[in-house]
Amino acid sequence: MFSIGELSRRTKVKVPTIRYYEEMGLLVEAERTSGNQRRYDKAGLERLSFIRHARDLGFSIEAILSLIELQEHPDRSCQAATKIAVAQLADVRAKVKKLKALERELVRMAKGCDGHGVSEDCYVLASLADHEHCENEH
Amino acid sequence: MFSIGELSRRTKVKVPTIRYYEEMGLLVEAERTSGNQRRYDKAGLERLSFIRHARDLGFSIEAILSLIELQEHPDRSCQAATKIAVAQLADVRAKVKKLKALERELVRMAKGCDGHGVSEDCYVLASLADHEHCENEH
DNA sequence: TTTACAATCTCTAGTGACTAGAGGTTCAAG
């Protein structure tokens, strides 16, 4: 049995965030001492590790709620869980693609005017003002 | 002179968002009709296009405020603007890197259990519960 | 000119996933 601070140290999840997760229903309400402080055990630690890992992977709290629900009903959880993971993967891939496009355009912009002042006009500002320069449609 | 709705149509920025930008100081306060409705001209359109383009590139509203300020003082704006753009680029690159790592792990997870049910336990759930499976440190 | 109705106005509140702070209580070591 350990305190919320200890749980925080072990999982690297901040104390107020743990309380927030409890409020959101991700964590079951913790046991309390007679003085109303939360106490956790190994199960609580594992649950929070699961949540943290999923958050790190970009799953929304809602998605994590679904995954937790699936954990509680092990029959046919596999297909449903995979579906959520695949959706998350698609999301991540879409973000990567968009960011890659932005990266290309920013490189182009930032190269326009560096040290050696071709200072007639700022290329960065001009690029932002004029969409026509753009390689990508966004 | 055109209405906020017309401006919205031309820039693809939603009407409440335009009002929000005005409130945040990104747009100068628009002229009004006798009946208090906003009217815009070409200058307003160009300014909003600039803002929209910068937002699409992931610049924060604060960064855009800086860029707009730079526009108003064209002397030595180039270096400062480039600095902002380079910072933005670094940010985008960091995000890409992180997402790429997540993508790899999600691929590994989602492949674990697909159609042909090796249904002893759900690999997706197991992966989330057990950080040790992880290739990446996060 | 009147009427209808879409578009506009302001204002408040909600989103997601936390983070910060106030003001009060409890735990554990010395």
Next chain:
DNA sequence: CTTGAACCTCTAGTCACTAGAGATTGTAAA
């Protein structure tokens, strides 16, 4: 028994919008 770090609850703030209520205005057809 005292100290003080850690805990408690509650409210409000963050960012960049988005949604909705309720009132007013603009404009085109009858």
